[in-house]
Amino acid sequence: MIALGGATGLILAAFQDNVTYFYGPSDLRAQTKTVGTRLIRLGGLVTPGSVHYDASGTIQFTVGDGKAEIPVLYRGILPDLFREGQGIIAEGRITDDGVFTAATILAKHDETYMPPEVAGALKRAGTWRGESHDKSMRPKQ
């Protein structure tokens, strides 16, 4: 039994890195040096107005958390839910100049569910808060 508990503790400790599934842009800004060229995950909201496609089909956009923004480059298929203002998680590497090159993009949706007509009514009434009230996509402090 003690061995079981000890093994569990060791496994949880080893998982600490994985347990934090992604860094926010402010976290990443703070530790670009320590991160180096490791494969990491960046999570945040797609800044409205920042999405551009260049000639070769690479998409560029910035990911923000209300405090900091990081530019992202990506070639490949985007999930259905990808759009401006949406939460996403990008897996890839960040270079010294602060640009994140993504190998994979996952969409993260918040915990709100409602019919399309209700969402439309909220938007027309100006009380739409959108995905940005997902507090896991905001800085933790």
Add this chain to the structure above:
Amino acid sequence: MTIRFHYFANPTRALRVAKTLLPFSLAAMSVLLGWGLWLALYASPPDYQQGEAVRIMYVHVPAAWMALFVYIIVAAGSVSFLIWRHPLGELIAEAAAPIGACFTALALITGSLWGQPMWGTWWVWDARLTSVLILFFLYLGYMGLRNAFDDPAKGSRAASILAIIGTINLPIIKFSVDWWNTLHQPASVLRLGGPTIHPDMLWPLLIMAVGFKFYFLSVGIIRLRNHVALRRLQALSLLSSDSSSLAAVRLSSVAPFFAMGGYAFYVWPAYGVTFCVLAILFARSAIAMRRNEAAVQRLPSPQSVS
């Protein structure tokens, strides 16, 4: 023989209550699941961002809730068995564990089918998904440990201890989405500030959840009766080899009016897997119970009162 009599005394009383309860539980389960399915697949709106894929929520979330709830039952039964030597607690835990394992597997499978179109991946090792996978392994470990000993009493003890230790995983699962950055989104129902689900979608979810609860009660009663009958047969060494025929209950696939907004590939397998697994579990439990209770009825001893 008097010792055996005392052993079965409490469970026998509980069994009488359970038998009376079973038809009502089955009726409630059928009504709620039927109504819930109609709401979930047809009479509820699509989601503003997930479209028709949101319908997977109506099987995924109840399955996940049940996975946690049944584990609490298993742990509580184990505690009552270890501390107060209550035989009924042990029987309930043993009967409930496979049902909990099925619910956990369903939560993982339907979640995976939901994650691929919405997130863009079948699986990630974030805190929520990993801790639920660990819950699944805990159920399997509990069921395996119990049978791993020649002495069934030792097996029950070991399994009960594992079940109690594993309880630490429950708050980890629940709060994983708050304590760590995860891909899985935070809670939509049981949270401070109230649910963030529109009532048109919350009601079908709650109806399905209560329907799943009555499924658990029904199959739990069936399995409990089966285990009590099995114990009696084992005590008298009358147990024949376990040649239960697997009555596979298959759902005929419905011709899609429901392209499900393009997500049919994910929504229908999610419902199909859920109801196939639940039906197979129900059928196996009921068949075994019928067979073993019939064998107990045929016993010549005056104690064969059911």
